[in-house]
Every structure is written in C-alpha cells, then in structure tokens.
Amino acid sequence: MADLGLNIPSLVVFLVNFTILLAILYLFAFKPILKLLDQRSERIRESLEAADSARQAATASEAKTQEQLNEARLEGQRLLEQARQIAEKFREDEMTKTRNEAEAFIERARQGIEQEKSEAIEEVKTHFAGLAIYAAERVIERSLDRESHKDLIGKVLSQESNVDKES
DSSP, rough: OOTTTTOOHHHHHHHHHHHHHHHHHHIIIIHHHHHHHHHHHHHHHHHHHHHHHHHHHHHHHHHHHHHHHHHHHHHHHHEEEEEEEHHHHHHHHHHHHHHHHHHHHHHHHHHHHHHHHHHHHHHHHHHHHHHHHHHHHHHHOOOOOHHHHHHHHHHHHHHHHHHHOOO
C-alpha cells in the first residue's frame, strides 16, 4: 500500500482519532442537540395543542355568547310583549273608568234635570192652582171656604196631571 501512498499506521491513527472524535461528539454534542430538538418539537406540539384548545374554547365561547345573545333577545321580546299587554290593560281600564265616570255624570245630570222638572211642575201646579182660585173667585165673586178650596185644588191638579201625561 505504500505504492499507493497510504501509510497504514497513519491511517489507523486517523481512524482511531476519527472514532474518538465521533464518540466525543456523540456524547457531548449529538445527545444535547437531539435533546434540544426533542424539547423543541415537544414545545411546538404543546403550542399546537394550546392553539387548538384556544380555538375550541373560542368556538365554544362564541357559541355560548351567541346563545346568551339569543336568550337576551327572546327575553327582551318577552318583556316588550309583557309591557304591551300591561299598557293595553291599563288603556282598557282607563277607558272603562272614563266611560263609567261619564255615565255617572250623565245619570247625575238626568236626575238633576228630572228633579228640576218635578220642582218646576210642582211650582206650575201651585201657581196654576192659585190662578185657578183667583179666576174662580172672580167668576163666582165669592171666596170659597177651606174645604171647598182643597177640593177645587185637588180637581185642578188631577186634571193638570192628566194633561201632563197626555203631553
């Protein structure tokens, strides 16, 4: 091999040195590098899992928020409908109350008118009786006694009542 330019002892020393260098590199460099690469891949995997968990949590949170929003919307609609019903009931109650007050006012007015009418009729009857007596006194030229006076007033009033009923 000397013809080829190879020196065997140098080659053996070179191979031994190379093997020792590989062993040293394996122990001090390759294992820590592999350990660092494993740690890094583990961190990347954990980060991916955390991102996936965060995405799932965000999706769940969005769904929950949407559900709460829908519930709030339904609650708002329910409250609005309830307010409408209360307002409608209040309006109806007020209308009924106003109608009842108006009817009571009209009834009091009718009673007042009826009372005034009765008083006016009574006053007219009294006045008419006085006029009738006066006219009778003038016609007869004498004054009636108390009993005759009452009888005459009764007859005139009963005739006047009949005339009022016919009207």
